Amino acid sequence: MKKVIEGSHGVSEAVRLANVKVMSAYPITPQTHIVEALSEYCEEGLMDAKFINVESEHSAMAAVIGASSGGVRTFTATSSHGLALMHELLHWASGARLPIVMAEVNRALGPGWNIWMDQTDSLAQRDTGWIQLYCEDGQEVLDTTLMAFRLAETVNLPVMVVLDAFFLSHTFEVIDVPDQETVNEFLPEFKPSVCLDQDNPFAMGQMAPPPFYMEMRHNIQQAMMSVHDAYEKIEDEFDNIFGNRYGKLDAMLCEDADVVLVMAGTAASTARTVVSALRKKGVKAGLVKIRMFRPFPVAEMREALKNARMVAVVDRNCSFGVGGIFAQEIRAALSGTESRQKVAGFITGLGGRDVTPEILEEIYEAAQKMEDAPDEAIWVGLNN
Amino acid sequence: MQQTAIPKKVKYDSEYGSTDLLNPGHVGCPGCGAVLAMKFALHALGPDTMLVIPACCWAVIAGPHPQTSLNIPVLHTAFETAGAAASGLRAALDMKGDTKTTVVAWAGDGGTFDIGFQALSGAAERNEDFIYVCYDNEAYMNTGNQRSSSTPYRTRTTTTPGSGKVQRKKNIVEALAAHRIPYAATASISHPEDLIRKFKKAKDMKGGTRFIHIFATCPTGWRCPSEMSVEVARLAVKTNFFPLYEVEKGVKYIINAEGELPVEEYLMTQGRFKHLGDTEIQRVQAMVDDDFAFLKKKTLL
Numbered sequence: 001m002k003k004v005i006e007g008s009h010g011v012s013e014a015v016r017l018a019n020v021k022v023m024s025a026y027p028i029t030p031q032t033h034i035v036e037a038l039s040e041y042c043e044e045g046l047m048d049a050k051f052i053n054v055e056s057e058h059s060a061m062a063a064v065i066g067a068s069s070g071g072v073r074t075f076t077a078t079s080s081h082g083l084a085l086m087h088e089l090l091h092w093a094s095g096a097r098l099p100i101v102m103a104e105v106n107r108a109l110g111p112g113w114n115i116w117m118d119q120t121d122s123l124a125q126r127d128t129g130w131i132q133l134y135c136e137d138g139q140e141v142l143d144t145t146l147m148a149f150r151l152a153e154t155v156n157l158p159v160m161v162v163l164d165a166f167f168l169s170h171t172f173e174v175i176d177v178p179d180q181e182t183v184n185e186f187l188p189e190f191k192p193s194v195c196l197d198q199d200n201p202f203a204m205g206q207m208a209p210p211p212f213y214m215e216m217r218h219n220i221q222q223a224m225m226s227v228h229d230a231y232e233k234i235e236d237e238f239d240n241i242f243g244n245r246y247g248k249l250d251a252m253l254c255e256d257a258d259v260v261l262v263m264a265g266t267a268a269s270t271a272r273t274v275v276s277a278l279r280k281k282g283v284k285a286g287l288v289k290i291r292m293f294r295p296f297p298v299a300e301m302r303e304a305l306k307n308a309r310m311v312a313v314v315d316r317n318c319s320f321g322v323g324g325i326f327a328q329e330i331r332a333a334l335s336g337t338e339s340r341q342k343v344a345g346f347i348t349g350l351g352g353r354d355v356t357p358e359i360l361e362e363i364y365e366a367a368q369k370m371e372d373a374p375d376e377a378i379w380v381g382l383n384n
Numbered sequence: 385m386q387q388t389a390i391p392k393k394v395k396y397d398s399e400y401g402s403t404d405l406l407n408p409g410h411v412g413c414p415g416c417g418a419v420l421a422m423k424f425a426l427h428a429l430g431p432d433t434m435l436v437i438p439a440c441c442w443a444v445i446a447g448p449h450p451q452t453s454l455n456i457p458v459l460h461t462a463f464e465t466a467g468a469a470a471s472g473l474r475a476a477l478d479m480k481g482d483t484k485t486t487v488v489a490w491a492g493d494g495g496t497f498d499i500g501f502q503a504l505s506g507a508a509e510r511n512e513d514f515i516y517v518c519y520d521n522e523a524y525m526n527t528g529n530q531r532s533s534s535t536p537y538r539t540r541t542t543t544t545p546g547s548g549k550v551q552r553k554k555n556i557v558e559a560l561a562a563h564r565i566p567y568a569a570t571a572s573i574s575h576p577e578d579l580i581r582k583f584k585k586a587k588d589m590k591g592g593t594r595f596i597h598i599f600a601t602c603p604t605g606w607r608c609p610s611e612m613s614v615e616v617a618r619l620a621v622k623t624n625f626f627p628l629y630e631v632e633k634g635v636k637y638i639i640n641a642e643g644e645l646p647v648e649e650y651l652m653t654q655g656r657f658k659h660l661g662d663t664e665i666q667r668v669q670a671m672v673d674d675d676f677a678f679l680k681k682k683t684l685l
Contacts (some may be wrong), residue, residue: 021475021476021479022472022475022476022479024468024471024472048479049479050475050478050479052471052472052475052510053510054468054471054503054506055502055503055505055506055509056502056503056506058464058465058468058503059465059467059468059471059502059503059506060468062461062462062464062465062468062469062472062503063468063469063471063472063475064472065461065465065469065472066436066459066461066468066469066470066471066472066473066474066475066476067472067473067475067476068472068476069459069469069472069473069476070472070473070475070476070477070480071476071480072475072476072479072480074472074476088462089462089465092461092462196434196457196459196473197457198431198432198434198456198457198482198485201454201455201456201457201458202452202457202458203446203447203449203452203454203457203458203459203460204457204458204459204460205459205460205461206443206446206447206448206449206452206458206460207443207444207446207447207448207449207460208448208449209448209449212448212449212450
């Protein structure tokens with residue numbers, strides 16, 4: 001049924017339909033609308049689940065780790081400082097191979113206090129062993145959340161569904177909310193591959209000395225690399241049932257493009273209109289929207305960018321001392337190719353600053369004029 | 385994936401208990417009070433128990449992969465998370481319709497008094513349905529005897545060398561009682577009948593947070609002979625250094641034993657107090673007397 005709802009509630013609806021049994025969260029703007037709706041679903045009996053109102057995000061992740069170890073489907077949501085506080089337990093969740101799903105609303109980190117859009121919070125967690133999927137619009141948020149449960153439970157790794165603060169979390173759009181029966185067809189009841197069991201007592205997460213630890217980490221890496229195939233199969237199935245597919249990345253007009261813009265999140269929607277307008281003027285512009293960030297879709301990225309003369313990466317984040325994080329990852333992915341496209345990094349739209357069509361046009365023009373890509377990221381839209 | 389299979393389901397005799405739930409060959413130090421505490425606790429709780437163990441000595445004693453010294457399911461968690469992880473596990477079991485299993489968080493004093501206090505306080509405020517046990521060896525023993533907020537006044541640790549810790553020991557039971565949880569109690573490895581009774585009582589009080597604070601001698605850190613472990617704990621009770629009492633619903637205080645011996649007899653059994661002169665011993669005596677008098681007043685409320 002089509003509804004006009006917020007991006008946040010796209011998450012909530014998916015979690016309701018996924019029949020999650022234990023949820024736990026701590027309030028942080030702009031994540032709160034997600035869990036407020038979930039609390040109401042529990043109260044109204046629309047969900048048969050327990051919502052644990054914990055005293056911190058650290059405890060929220062610990063609680064879902066405990067619940068997931070107990071063998072039920074779990075969910076949490078956070079943003080920014082909340083995610084940073086969870087950092088230790090993000091490692092724990094993946095190390096324990098728990099299929100937890102988390103919605104993460106991209107928000108800036110303080111100081112100064114800033115509740116608005118910024119990608120540094122989630123990208124700073126790239127080494128924690130969580131699958132990361134970035135969304136562009138409300139429908140994608142709902143669909144991705146449903147797929148996240150399937151994916152997590154297939155490979156036994158946690159999944160982070162990432163959405164932009166306000167631009168997506170608080171924007172009302174038409175979202176097609178599927179019915180329960182159809183969702184059940186796609187996402188059956190959770191059967192944990194391992195959980196604490198009174199009839200077969202064992203220890204989970206116990207001490208792992210040098211003869212064992214490295215193999216456990218190797219297993220995580222293998223599981224992460226198995227996501228590529230698992231994701232494709234799950235998306236095929238999703239497409240068959242719901243008629244939507246998103247890919248690991250979304251390449252638009254890249255075959256003959258001179259400059260390809262690359263970015264994640266809602267800015268990609270703005271970029272589509274910019275690229276279309278440039279094409280109308282005869283400019284060979286292309287666009288790649290990054291959707292899957294962990295594992296990084298190296299093959300797909302190489303394929304999408306293979307004909308580009310220049311790749312212009314738009315980062316709404318910064319790893320100080322290097323530059324944009326997406327740009328780094330794309331450079332690393334392309335370094336193994338013969339053509340080794342030039343990658344110019346642009347940083348813009350931090351802390352909720354709008355990424356307007358004008359900003360993206362400016363980036364495009366700058367990249368178009370470049371013979372070589374500069375070593376350092378170019379900051380666009382700074383006040384004088 | 386980390387898991388260690390147990391070959392057989394052990395037998396448990398509910399009347400006399402069984403030590404089968406704790407295997408021999410664990411890696412606890414000789415005379416470890418924390419091991420005795422577990423043995424007695426499991427004796428009372430039986431096999432329908434799941435343990436949540438954060439970083440602490442017991443994270444080691446429970447055994448490295450692929451071994452385990454416990455014949456019940458164990459969830460190891462991060463240092464500061466016992467209260468929250470146990471809440472999540474309880475919720476999962478409830479959703480699965482398993483009301484028989486008792487969830488027990490089993491943490492040291494560092495994981496309870498210090499780094500885990502927030503998660504514990506949160507869980508106690510929500511009155512989560514589990515038993516939280518703090519086995520207290522009065523310092524970070526797993527990392528080599530650093531002071532915690534449970535370390536008593538003037539105790540020598542590796543981070544309070546010289547004349548010892550300046551601050552007094554935090555009263556954790558009082559803090560938990562302030563949450564008005566159904567049950568909070570102290571217990572000692574030197575008084576197993578009392579300890580087992582309290583665990584049975586706690587187990588039967590399903591539906592809320594129950595907190596048991598166990599005095600657990602650490603011969604290695606306290607610098608006393610391992611064969612003195614139980615005797616040292618007994619002296620702590622007999623001198624009122626560690627009184628045995630219960631608090632029901634956060635307000636009803638019941639004292640289980642009253643000591644009469646001077647505190648010096650307890651202090652002199654351990655190297656960690658050896659540096660104390662008469663003045664400091666008298667100061668400790670005065671603190672113990674004041675604390676016990678205050679505890680007695682609370683029983684009159």
